Amino acid sequence: MRRPPFLTRILISGLRPSQLVMQVAGLLFSFVLMAIAMQGFIDYQSIRDASQEGIGEDVMILSKPVTETGFGDAEEVFFRQSELDSLDSLSSVINVYPFQRNLVNMSLLIDVKGAPIRSDMFGVECVDPAIIDGIDSDWSWSLSEDGMMDVPILLPKDFLRLSSVLTSGFISLAEDDLTSLKLKLLPSDSLRYPTKASFNARIAGYSDRISAVLVPCDFLEHLNTTFANPKAESDTLSKRIAVRFALERIVELKQYLADHGYETNETKLRTGENAALFRGAFIAVGMLGFFVLLLSLTGVLLTVQLMLTRSKNQIESILIQGVRPVTVLMWYVKGLALLFLIVSVVAFFVVYGIKTMVVLPFLDGFSFAVEGQVLSWKTFVFLGFVVVTMVAVNAAMIFVELRRMFTR
Amino acid sequence: MADIVFHDVMPHPLRELGRSEDTLWHGRHTFTQGETYGIFAESGRGKTTALSLIAGIRKDYSGNLIIQDAPTSKWTDNQWSAWRAHSLSIVPQGLRLFDNLTALENIQFVASRFEGSASRDQIEAWAERLGIQSLLHKKTSILSFGQRQRIALLRALSKPYQWLLLDEPFSHLDKANQAIVWELVLDDIQSKHAGLIITSLDTDNKLIDLTIKKV
Numbered sequence: 001m002r003r004p005p006f007l008t009r010i011l012i013s014g015l016r017p018s019q020l021v022m023q024v025a026g027l028l029f030s031f032v033l034m035a036i037a038m039q040g041f042i043d044y045q046s047i048r049d050a051s052q053e054g055i056g057e058d059v060m061i062l063s064k065p066v067t068e069t070g071f072g073d074a075e076e077v078f079f080r081q082s083e084l085d086s087l088d089s090l091s092s093v094i095n096v097y098p099f100q101r102n103l104v105n106m107s108l109l110i111d112v113k114g115a116p117i118r119s120d121m122f123g124v125e126c127v128d129p130a131i132i133d134g135i136d137s138d139w140s141w142s143l144s145e146d147g148m149m150d151v152p153i154l155l156p157k158d159f160l161r162l163s164s165v166l167t168s169g170f171i172s173l174a175e176d177d178l179t180s181l182k183l184k185l186l187p188s189d190s191l192r193y194p195t196k197a198s199f200n201a202r203i204a205g206y207s208d209r210i211s212a213v214l215v216p217c218d219f220l221e222h223l224n225t226t227f228a229n230p231k232a233e234s235d236t237l238s239k240r241i242a243v244r245f246a247l248e249r250i251v252e253l254k255q256y257l258a259d260h261g262y263e264t265n266e267t268k269l270r271t272g273e274n275a276a277l278f279r280g281a282f283i284a285v286g287m288l289g290f291f292v293l294l295l296s297l298t299g300v301l302l303t304v305q306l307m308l309t310r311s312k313n314q315i316e317s318i319l320i321q322g323v324r325p326v327t328v329l330m331w332y333v334k335g336l337a338l339l340f341l342i343v344s345v346v347a348f349f350v351v352y353g354i355k356t357m358v359v360l361p362f363l364d365g366f367s368f369a370v371e372g373q374v375l376s377w378k379t380f381v382f383l384g385f386v387v388v389t390m391v392a393v394n395a396a397m398i399f400v401e402l403r404r405m406f407t408r
Numbered sequence: 409m410a411d412i413v414f415h416d417v418m419p420h421p422l423r424e425l426g427r428s429e430d431t432l433w434h435g436r437h438t439f440t441q442g443e444t445y446g447i448f449a450e451s452g453r454g455k456t457t458a459l460s461l462i463a464g465i466r467k468d469y470s471g472n473l474i475i476q477d478a479p480t481s482k483w484t485d486n487q488w489s490a491w492r493a494h495s496l497s498i499v500p501q502g503l504r505l506f507d508n509l510t511a512l513e514n515i516q517f518v519a520s521r522f523e524g525s526a527s528r529d530q531i532e533a534w535a536e537r538l539g540i541q542s543l544l545h546k547k548t549s550i551l552s553f554g555q556r557q558r559i560a561l562l563r564a565l566s567k568p569y570q571w572l573l574l575d576e577p578f579s580h581l582d583k584a585n586q587a588i589v590w591e592l593v594l595d596d597i598q599s600k601h602a603g604l605i606i607t608s609l610d611t612d613n614k615l616i617d618l619t620i621k622k623v
Contacts, residue, residue: 013508
């Protein structure tokens with residue numbers, strides 16, 4: 001016995017084309033929301049998990065507020081060890097990195113095509129390289145035999161712009177220009193005394209994060225031990241520190257900073273708040289997705305039920321002509337599987353488009369990243385599971401309906 | 409032989425209506441393949457119900473319905489499907505044509521599935537004999553009930569069968585067309601050595617009365 005012809009034309013005759021289009025559109029909408037919800041939830045998990053692995057974190061630089069009464073007062077200007085310990089004990093703080101500073105006067109000499117430009121009172125600092133961004137070349141320094149190893153220098157991104165403004169455009173260099181110029185670092189006891197040494201230097205990169213001129217700690221230590229004589233305890237204290245913190249616990253850190261009056265980059269705080277906001281948004285999307293999932297599953301079941309009801313006469317007529325119920329069942333199962341498959345693929349493309357064209361460019365504006373691919377394999381697995389479940393549940397329902405047809 | 413036996417078969421609704429004394433609903437009645445049978449009665453006496461029981465469309469009865477020497481009470485859905493597919497051909501009272509298909513497609517829906525079904529030429533020859541050849545490519549939704557009855561009959565005749573069940577097949581046909589249809593039916597059941605059970609409201613139908621056994 002061959003497969004009955006015209007089965008599709010007969011079985012869909014119970015539904016008007018407009019009804020069919022509306023049902024498919026509704027299904028597609030549900031699948032898109034489900035995929036968005038799932039991907040959003042996975043992205044949120046990615047940020048949360050990454051915060052435990054060092055990725056969902058950020059770094060902010062803290063300094064003591066500059067006040068008139070604090071001028072010259074070591075207690076007011078420098079971070080004490082007790083303050084560092086207090087900060088370190090916060091659950092939002094992953095690590096604290098004190099900056100070291102030069103204790104000897106320093107000048108920077110830039111040779112611009114034979115015309116030297118000298119910048120005195122040039123402060124350099126060093127900090128753990130783990131938190132330094134923007135290093136483009138080798139960051140190590142050691143005292144070589146001839147003592148002439150180039151010192152790598154990291155400048156803040158806005159250094160060149162600031163130099164141009166402060167010198168009324170006299171020093172107006174691009175990053176590439178400065179990188180190719182000859183630089184010298186000249187330590188001295190004071191501005192009145194001659195330099196004690198001369199170190200060739202090179203630009204190793206530009207930092208977006210740290211607004212200071214950085215050198216390797218090995219060099220700074222050599223500088224301070226060779227050319228300076230630390231006298232007071234405050235000479236070893238830090239004027240500023242870097243704090244690595246978990247983005248999702250920014251609220252606690254923000255409150256602490258407000259209570260202690262520390263100064264920092266407000267953008268960092270806003271980024272952290274945005275991270276918390278994202279977390280909330282992802283959770284909301286996830287909950288909405290779960291609700292939509294239940295709604296769409298119910299909707300699909302009702303739709304199939306409606307199709308069966310509208311096609312009841314046709315199905316009975318088909319069965320009376322000797323067509324096996326399983327043939328009708330398989331027609332529905334294959335049709336639903338194909339429909340779900342097409343809707344899933346379209347939903348994937350829609351979500352992929354939304355993420356690549358809207359979400360990722362938006363997130364690029366922040367310092368934290370959503371890990372992984374644009375669409376997670378978990379989203380594929382989830383929608384695959386939904387499709388298989390839906391086909392199975394609908395098949396069971398259709399099977400029951402078919403059995404009920406001739407049970408009177 | 410695919411005989412059909414009603415042994416004290418009593419549909420539940422008819423018992424409630426007090427029809428248990430009607431001939432068909434008590435005792436043993438054997439329908440032998442190759443014979444023709446007529447069930448004549450006024451409305452509400454269970455003519456359609458009897459055919460529905462034989463086709464397995466209804467199962468609300470007591471007693472034993474035996475088909476091919478086997479009680480059908482334990483038959484599975486697949487067994488009933490196989491019985492309907494390979495042994496039965498039915499023209500239900502409501503005809504159950506597919507309105508969105510043409511007359512020919514309705515016939516092909518059944519005929520194209522079985523080895524030994526009527527060929528396209530055979531179907532067209534029968535349609536010409538019944539005077540409905542020009543209607544074969546029309547959608548059945550636009551045909552009159554009498555025309556639809558003849559299409560449904562062609563559909564039933566177009567496949568192999570052991571039993572032909574006709575539920576009031578002449579209800580919308582004039583006498584001349586009844587005779588033509590009846591002649592075609594008799595030719596076909598004889599060629600297939602099949603049995604026939606026909607129902608009719610017309611207890612005094614001379615055409616049928618002369619040729620079949622009354623139940």
